[in-house]
Amino acid sequence: IYGRIKLIYSLLAEDGSIYVHCDRRVNHIIKLVMIEIFGKKNFVSEIQFQRSLGHNISDKLDNVTDTILFFKKSDDYIFNPQYQKLNEEELKDKFPYIEKETGRKFTHEKLEKSSNKSSRGETREINGKKIKTDIGWVWTQKTFNERIKDNPHIIFWTEKGRPRYKRYENEYEGRKINNLWNDIRLLSSNSSEHLGYPTQKPENLLERIILQSSNEGDLIADFFCGSGTTLAVAEKLNRKWIGSDLGKFAIHTSRKRLINVQREKKEKSKNFR
DSSP states (O other): OHHHHHHHHHHSOTTOEEEEEOOTTTHHHHHHHHHHHHOGGGEEEEEEEEOOOOOTTOOSOOOOEEEEEEEESSTTOOOOOOEEOOOHHHHHHHOOEEOTTTOOEEEEEESBOGGGGGGTTOEEEETTEEEEOSSOBSSOHHHHHHHHHHOTTOEEEOTTSOEEEEEEGGGOOOEEOOSEEOOOOOOOTTOTTOOOOTTOOOHHHHHHHHHHHOOTTOEEEETTOTTTHHHHHHHHTTOEEEEOOSOHHHHHHHHHHHHHHHHHHHHHHHHHO
């Protein structure tokens, strides 16, 4: 594996990233190889992906997660934060207030934080009121002026007369994704994308990875392409791709899958005409 990862490193763009998934029994060994080749400072994260809901018949500690090692080539790597949509109940809990002037749902967040101690003791003029903080301001006076000019209703006043700012539901992108990926839609035997390939990954897992670390037109490579999930998703997301594998069954499966993706894209383009 050392020689292969060394070769992949040399092919990777300076703004590129690599995601390596392997069996839990050798992940720690692979990580040491990755650190030696990419450097300790280019380690980004260990993503914990929940690949199974568990096996009720197991009488041992059930392993339901896999580790995906995430390394960057340089500090200029592409990273597009991804967000998880909240359901209606979660949105209702998060945005419990309604702005009487506009009817928009909102929550309110701190404008004073101890982490901004450099502005401790400073005064801000907010909606005509001069307010001094003993903690520290999140916004400068310039930011206050700009935000209030854009939205005169953005400041929420507490019962104690302290300002907070409003975050609106219709501007909320979702919960920012961290390194625990337990929201991936898992493959089942009756799934439309299930091909019966033993190591097949869900398409939405690869979709998150590709969206997170590339832009349209970028080149995606999978040198252990298996059932072709990476290539199929890259094609759907308008990325260029390279795929390779030593197994004939993997190449046959990937080729057949990509032909079907091309057919689907052509059908969609016809429908949009």
